[in-house]
Amino acid sequence: xxxxxxSQKIKKDTIVNDFSLVVATANGTGSQTANLTIxxxxxxxxxxxxxxNIFPSNxxxxxxxxxxxxxxxxxxxxxxxELLIAFNPTTITKDxxxxxxxGVCIYNSDIKGLPERDDISFYPLPVKELIKDIxxxxxxxxxxxxxxxVGALAWLIDIPLANLEEALSVQFGGRQKLVDINMPLIKxxxxxxxxxxxxQNRFKVEKMNKTDGLIMMTGxxxxxxxxxxxxxxFVSWYPITPSTGIVDNLLKYLPKLRKDKNGNPSYAVVQxxxxxxxxxxxxxxxxAGARSMTATSGxxxxxxxxxxxxxxxxxxxxxxxxxQRVGPSTGLPTxxxxxxxxxxxxxxxxxxxxxxxxxxxxxxxxxxGYKALDLADQLQSPVFVLxxxxxGMNNWMGHPFEYPKEDIKRGKVxxxxxxxxxENYGRYKDIDGDGIPYRTIPGNSNPKSAWFARGVGxxxxxxxxxxxxxxxxxxxxxxxxxxxxxxxxxxxxVKLNKKAxxxxxxYGTTRYAIEEAIDxxxxxxxxxxxxxxxxxxxxxxxxxxxxxxxxNNYVIELNRDGQVFRILxxxxxxxxxxxxxxxxIDGMPLMAxxxxxxxxxxxx
Amino acid sequence: MTTSKRAKKENAIGLLKADYGGKPTTLCKGCGHNSIxxxxxxxxxxxxxxxxxIIKLSGIGxxxxxxxxxxxxxxxxxxxxxxxxxxxxxxxxxxxxLKAIGVSGDGDTGSIxxxxxxxxxxxxxxxxxxxxxxxxYSLTKxxxxxxxxxxxxxxxxxxxxFPAVDLCMEAIVSGxxxxxxxxxxxxxxxxALLKAALSHRGTAFIDVISPCVAFxxxxxxxxxxxxxxxxxxxxxxxxxxPEEEEIMIDSLDDGELKVVELHDGSHLKLRKTESDYxxxxxxxxxxxxxxxxxxxxxxTGLLYYDDSRPNLAEVNQLGETPLAYLDNDSxxxxxxxxxxLMASFK
Numbered sequence: 001x002x003x004x005x006x007s008q009k010i011k012k013d014t015i016v017n018d019f020s021l022v023v024a025t026a027n028g029t030g031s032q033t034a035n036l037t038i039x040x041x042x043x044x045x046x047x048x049x050x051x052x053n054i055f056p057s058n059x060x061x062x063x064x065x066x067x068x069x070x071x072x073x074x075x076x077x078x079x080x081x082e083l084l085i086a087f088n089p090t091t092i093t094k095d096x097x098x099x100x101x102x103g104v105c106i107y108n109s110d111i112k113g114l115p116e117r118d119d120i121s122f123y124p125l126p127v128k129e130l131i132k133d134i135x136x137x138x139x140x141x142x143x144x145x146x147x148x149x150v151g152a153l154a155w156l157i158d159i160p161l162a163n164l165e166e167a168l169s170v171q172f173g174g175r176q177k178l179v180d181i182n183m184p185l186i187k188x189x190x191x192x193x194x195x196x197x198x199x200q201n202r203f204k205v206e207k208m209n210k211t212d213g214l215i216m217m218t219g220x221x222x223x224x225x226x227x228x229x230x231x232x233x234f235v236s237w238y239p240i241t242p243s244t245g246i247v248d249n250l251l252k253y254l255p256k257l258r259k260d261k262n263g264n265p266s267y268a269v270v271q272x273x274x275x276x277x278x279x280x281x282x283x284x285x286x287x288a289g290a291r292s293m294t295a296t297s298g299x300x301x302x303x304x305x306x307x308x309x310x311x312x313x314x315x316x317x318x319x320x321x322x323x324q325r326v327g328p329s330t331g332l333p334t335x336x337x338x339x340x341x342x343x344x345x346x347x348x349x350x351x352x353x354x355x356x357x358x359x360x361x362x363x364x365x366x367x368x369g370y371k372a373l374d375l376a377d378q379l380q381s382p383v384f385v386l387x388x389x390x391x392g393m394n395n396w397m398g399h400p401f402e403y404p405k406e407d408i409k410r411g412k413v414x415x416x417x418x419x420x421x422x423e424n425y426g427r428y429k430d431i432d433g434d435g436i437p438y439r440t441i442p443g444n445s446n447p448k449s450a451w452f453a454r455g456v457g458x459x460x461x462x463x464x465x466x467x468x469x470x471x472x473x474x475x476x477x478x479x480x481x482x483x484x485x486x487x488x489x490x491x492x493x494v495k496l497n498k499k500a501x502x503x504x505x506x507y508g509t510t511r512y513a514i515e516e517a518i519d520x521x522x523x524x525x526x527x528x529x530x531x532x533x534x535x536x537x538x539x540x541x542x543x544x545x546x547x548x549x550x551x552n553n554y555v556i557e558l559n560r561d562g563q564v565f566r567i568l569x570x571x572x573x574x575x576x577x578x579x580x581x582x583x584x585i586d587g588m589p590l591m592a593x594x595x596x597x598x599x600x601x602x603x604x
Numbered sequence: 605m606t607t608s609k610r611a612k613k614e615n616a617i618g619l620l621k622a623d624y625g626g627k628p629t630t631l632c633k634g635c636g637h638n639s640i641x642x643x644x645x646x647x648x649x650x651x652x653x654x655x656x657x658i659i660k661l662s663g664i665g666x667x668x669x670x671x672x673x674x675x676x677x678x679x680x681x682x683x684x685x686x687x688x689x690x691x692x693x694x695x696x697x698x699x700x701x702l703k704a705i706g707v708s709g710d711g712d713t714g715s716i717x718x719x720x721x722x723x724x725x726x727x728x729x730x731x732x733x734x735x736x737x738x739x740x741y742s743l744t745k746x747x748x749x750x751x752x753x754x755x756x757x758x759x760x761x762x763x764x765x766f767p768a769v770d771l772c773m774e775a776i777v778s779g780x781x782x783x784x785x786x787x788x789x790x791x792x793x794x795x796a797l798l799k800a801a802l803s804h805r806g807t808a809f810i811d812v813i814s815p816c817v818a819f820x821x822x823x824x825x826x827x828x829x830x831x832x833x834x835x836x837x838x839x840x841x842x843x844x845x846p847e848e849e850e851i852m853i854d855s856l857d858d859g860e861l862k863v864v865e866l867h868d869g870s871h872l873k874l875r876k877t878e879s880d881y882x883x884x885x886x887x888x889x890x891x892x893x894x895x896x897x898x899x900x901x902x903x904t905g906l907l908y909y910d911d912s913r914p915n916l917a918e919v920n921q922l923g924e925t926p927l928a929y930l931d932n933d934s935x936x937x938x939x940x941x942x943x944x945l946m947a948s949f950k
Contacts, residue, residue: 213950214950215946215949215950216949217949225942225945228937229936229937229942230936231930231932231935231936233698233927233928233930233935234694234697234698234927236690236693236694253945257937257941258937260923260924260925260934262923262924264921264922264923265920265921265922265923266923266925266927266930266934266935267927268697268917268920268922268927270693270697270727270916270920272690272723273719273720273723274719276687276690277687277689277690277693277719277720277723278690279690280683280684280687280689280690280691280693280694280720281690281691281693281694281697282694283683283691283694284661284681284683284690284691284692284693284694284695284696284697284698285694285695285697285698285927285928286694286698287681287691287694287695287698288659288694288695288696288698288699288702288928289698289699289926289927289928289929290694290697290698290699290926290927290928291935292694292698306684307684307687310683310684314681400943400946400947400949400950401942401946403939403942403943404936407932408932408935408936410932440679441679441699441928442656442659442678442679442695442699442702442928443656443657443699443701443702443926443928443929444656444679445654445656446656447655447677449656449679450655450656450676450677450678450679450680451679451680452671452672452679452680452681452682453679453680453681453682453683454681454682455682455683455684456682463627464627464672
């Protein structure tokens with residue numbers, strides 16, 4: 001057996017709390033529970049950790065990989081794995097060959113024909129043998145077979161069983177019965193490994209205290225909670241990966257959190273026949289005065305284009321979450337990207353501009369979840385929140401969410417009483433000079449309140465007009481309004497390094513690879529500043545100052561064409577010589593080493 | 605003059621008929637749609653609807669322009685082509701206490717918005733959904749629509765090879781609980797149907813044959829005025845009687861009356877012209893529509909009625925306060941609830 005071969009090439013030094021682990025299985029085998037249990041056990045051992053599910057668009061059979069990054073220093077970006085749990089015969093050769101020298105392979109020994117390597121350690125698990133005595137229907141048996149690798153891994157890298165049991169309990173939502181079914185399997189496998197496998201000394205985990213007070217959650221769950229604490233009252237949606245988790249979580253929490261005094265729901269969620277209808281419903285609800293939102297992804301955004309233009313023209317508040325996946329077209333529906341930014345920013349035919357929020361963490365998914373609803377009401381505009389599959393569907397550590405400090409903002413809405421003091425009310429009059437007019441909502445009993453929402457050209461009173469001057473003035477006011485948005489949107493995060501001649505500009509979840517790359521480059525003597533955009537349109541002064549204070553600025557993003565790079569070129573035409581694009585799309589989250597190499601290559 | 609005195613008459617809430625009017629129409633003179641707008645104005649006046657308690661919605665096309673010409677003191681939304689139902693659905697979930705009139709056309713409903721039309725009926729959103737059906741795309745100059753007659757001729761498009769969609773049939777099979785057909789020129793029947801539609805529990809669909817005077821008014825077209833008048837075949841005579849009003853029905857024998865109780869407690873009285881027609885019998889309605897199609901007739905009147913299915917707001921168990929009027933405290937759950945949740949994630 002390979003495991004027992006002693007090779008000179010196998011590295012002997014021990015690495016504690018600083019490695020990546022990948023579990024290779026087939027989709028639909030129930031490995032998710034096992035993987036999340038491992039993830040959570042690290043988390044409750046106090047070790048910074050993050051898991052990424054790299055899965056296919058498939059219900060059963062295609063390969064899936066679960067990457068876990070364990071990092072005492074708190075890095076959570078994707079990193080090639082040194083430790084492999086190989087349970088998928090289809091991919092085992094490739095999976096093993098991808099291990100770096102000194103890697104560890106724990107594999108299902110029922111799989112035959114492994115590639116020979118003498119620079120890694122092999123640990124065979126006779127899965128069939130280990131589960132043969134379990135009394136369960138065959139279908140369930142294959143499901144719990146995954147617990148075999150959990151137990152063996154625990155022995156091999158020193159995960160205390162108590163931490164696994166606690167993780168299982170969280171994973172099963174405290175249902176002890178399910179814990180009681182799974183835990184003995186883990187224990188049995190642990191005991192077998194202890195007896196049968198030589199102790200592995202290369203990769204270990206040890207308890208730390210770096211996750212004290214932190215929470216762990218997916219971005220989609222955080223987004224749903226953010227929307228709920230932002231007072232979302234009407235949701236319409238159409239199922240699409242990777243956004244569906246937002247609505248699932250809305251439906252999980254709304255019944256508990258949003259009941260009126262008689263116990264009736266003070267919200268409604270309607271599943272639409274397509275994304276087009278979903279957009280129509282949230283815009284109808286926004287017009288009628290409810291806080292409304294939808295969650296979708298690229299193809300859904302395409303269907304919402306015409307309605308977004310209508311909401312832009314009629315100035316209707318609503319919120320659209322786009323949990324980005326790889327396009328164009330069906331693209332890679334279960335893989336992550338930042339490829340919809342340019343599209344949603346100007347979604348709608350004609351001159352359309354939409355405010356876009358760019359969350360990078362679960363904390364920001366929550367914060368932007370409620371802020372987006374405020375901003376939509378304040379700006380009387382559709383507001384997009386661009387998450388991505390990586391943030392939305394994976395589990396992330398974060399600080400517990402802070403309750404919103406400010407009251408809910410409903411923007412410029414006139415009620416019947418307030419309207420009595422308004423002379424000659426006009427729906428689209430720019431009274432305050434900020435481009436934002438005053439609206440009334442249906443049900444307002446003041447006879448002056450009625451106006452006719454429409455996508456067609458209209459004057460300040462919302463009356464049909466094809467007058468060239470009126471149209472030009474309306475479009476100019478809307479441009480003014482969009483400029484007002486710059487000061488209302490979340491401000492970019494700037495980490496200015498006084499010694500740096502180079503800057504990086506990025507947004508969303510690429511921050512993790514970039515922040516790690518900045519540290520790697522610093523260790524090599526290259527200093528960098530970092531500006532992370534949280535919204536579009538940008539704060540002109542802040543971003544200009546940043547760009548100007550560096551010789552060159554890399555705009556790093558997860559798409560092919562450098563979409564935000566182009567937006568910044570448009571915003572700052574006089575600074576284009578100081579901007580360079582580093583853009584990449586292959587469906588995978590960025591890696592710090594890749595970012596580092598791109599910058600070094602450019603500097604060479 | 606007596607007529608001007610009559611026009612100045614106030615309704616039960618002190619409004620004049622003129623208060624229910626809108627901007628002057630920009631549709632063609634003699635367009636059937638204008639006649640429908642006038643009946644909506646008349647009906648809203650007669651029912652003493654508070655202008656802020658009703659909304660009007662539409663899609664795109666000649667018909668969809670018409671909400672600008674009625675109920676000028678009510679909020680309205682002229683949306684995009686074929687999508688009035690979704691906008692209406694969202695609006696009526698945001699404020700389920702509102703009454704609503706949705707106006708659409710045969711292109712808007714029968715072609716581009718066919719899916720939304722059917723899904724609205726399926727969801728049973730409480731709205732009077734009126735199709736002003738002229739069997740043609742008028743605003744883009746006379747292309748065939750889904751309700752154009754098979755065999756109709758056009759100088760560029762040749763002969764229409766496809767059967768006309770029967771919107772009433774589609775409404776019935778989609779789960780509609782109030783399906784009617786009328787004719788823009790039949791004022792009395794249209795008013796009665798509109799009144800009943802505005803009291804219905806869910807989606808009340810009325811397909812109103814509304815001839816286009818510009819493009820489709822050749823007497824050979826089944827949607828022309830001339831054709832409509834001579835081929836209209838009323839199923840019942842209708843008298844809508846709100847509870848606060850005295851019952852005014854022309855001499856009817858008891859045996860000729862069918863009383864349908866509406867959701868809000870008012871009654872719709874149907875006078876059968878075909879003694880065996882039962883509007884609560886779905887199969888009979890479908891059969892009758894099929895027969896009419898074979899005979900190239902319009903069956904007018906309430907074709908199908910069933911108010912047993914809850915509307916969308918009822919399905920969602922919405923409370924009294926509309927979602928749009930929740931105060932900030934109702935919108936945002938407490939700090940304690942968030943702290944409790946956060947503790948569960950540690």
